Amino acid sequence: MKKKTFSILFFLTVFALLLSACGRTSDGVTTLRLAENQPDDFPTALGVKEFARLIEEKTDGRYKVEVYTGGQLGDEKSVIEHLQLGSIDLARVNGTPLTEFSDVIGVLSLPFLFETPEQKWDVWQGEIGEDILDSFEGSRFVGLTYYDNGIRSFYNSKRPIRTPEDMKGLKIRVQPSDLAISIVESLGASATPMDYGEVYSSIQTGVIDGGENNLPSYYSSNHYGVAKQFTLGGYQSVPEVVVISEKTWDKLSDEDKVIFKEAAEESVAVQREAWDKMEEEALEAIKEHGNELVELEDIDQWREAVEPVYEKYSKQYGEWVERIRQEIDKDK
Numbered sequence: 001m002k003k004k005t006f007s008i009l010f011f012l013t014v015f016a017l018l019l020s021a022c023g024r025t026s027d028g029v030t031t032l033r034l035a036e037n038q039p040d041d042f043p044t045a046l047g048v049k050e051f052a053r054l055i056e057e058k059t060d061g062r063y064k065v066e067v068y069t070g071g072q073l074g075d076e077k078s079v080i081e082h083l084q085l086g087s088i089d090l091a092r093v094n095g096t097p098l099t100e101f102s103d104v105i106g107v108l109s110l111p112f113l114f115e116t117p118e119q120k121w122d123v124w125q126g127e128i129g130e131d132i133l134d135s136f137e138g139s140r141f142v143g144l145t146y147y148d149n150g151i152r153s154f155y156n157s158k159r160p161i162r163t164p165e166d167m168k169g170l171k172i173r174v175q176p177s178d179l180a181i182s183i184v185e186s187l188g189a190s191a192t193p194m195d196y197g198e199v200y201s202s203i204q205t206g207v208i209d210g211g212e213n214n215l216p217s218y219y220s221s222n223h224y225g226v227a228k229q230f231t232l233g234g235y236q237s238v239p240e241v242v243v244i245s246e247k248t249w250d251k252l253s254d255e256d257k258v259i260f261k262e263a264a265e266e267s268v269a270v271q272r273e274a275w276d277k278m279e280e281e282a283l284e285a286i287k288e289h290g291n292e293l294v295e296l297e298d299i300d301q302w303r304e305a306v307e308p309v310y311e312k313y314s315k316q317y318g319e320w321v322e323r324i325r326q327e328i329d330k331d332k
Helices: 002-020 043-058 076-085 105-109 117-124 127-134 178-186 196-204 215-220 246-251 254-289 299-305 307-312 314-330
Strands: 030-035 063-068 090-094 141-147 153-156 171-174 190-193 210-213 229-232 240-245 292-295
Touching: 030 043, 030 076, 043 063, 043 090, 043 141, 043 240, 043 254, 076 090, 076 141, 076 240, 105 127, 105 314, 117 127, 117 314, 127 141, 127 314, 141 246, 141 254, 153 215, 171 178, 178 190, 178 307, 196 210, 215 229, 215 254, 240 246, 240 254, 254 292, 299 307, 307 314
Parallel strands: 030 063, 030 090, 171 190, 171 210, 229 292
Antiparallel strands: 090 240, 141 240, 153 210, 153 229
8 A cells, every 4th residue: 555655646746747847838938947956055056057047048038947956856866867757857967876877977987087177177078078978878868068076085084195005904985886996995995885974973983084075075074073184186086967858858949959058068167166166165174174184196106006997997998098098198
């Protein structure tokens, strides 16, 4: 009986979402819904709000995008499912869950792939980045552009991490993914998959020694209070991605598809500026707290240490790694 009731409620919820999605009013305005799981003032939320503003401006009001922040339309997993159904029109989602729908986007998460932010953005916004966005074909949604998510770095409560040797023996919390585990283990640390909400108390009680994340998350989660060594420079950049339901995309004219793509790409500037500002504010607050901020030493030895990760994923990503490295070398 409970299963039957749940099924009926689920059906009614999906049906209601389908009815409300991509609604056209009597005055000819089409309203689309965009899901964003971060708060109103977070950089990705500011980015998609700019995207919504540009859509309305560029279509002379024919399209209006309503942005639902703070996870109002569900977590990322359910949002992706609703995108595929067409019951949500657009979303901003992290690149990690998108690896389930693309065989290649995971290449952008490989460790020490880029030396500078400029290299990263040249690839993301160039031909390679576009080809990776196109890899979602068949997944019932379309990739429009990338947003910044900073650089993931290691932090811990034991000692400064300057070289791979400093990682040995540390218990580091990672996301529950094979790639994340492989990276940490290649550096000689013990990888501990764990829910993000458990990290603070686990460091505090010594269950783990530290974790890895971008600087603003290290600050906003208050992990800086229990793990006072943070390594600047980082090892990994996982993009955020703005996507649109294939059902919504297919209803757009060719001209409007160009507009939507342009609006998404133009909104990146607002998102990046907001991210940089948030990163600077977090850095200043952490400095004032007296935490030890250290720099990676000799990036080549770090790259050598994670070479087993590249070997492990060579069959899946080898061709793409080669393309990215050729693109980077071309601009040196």
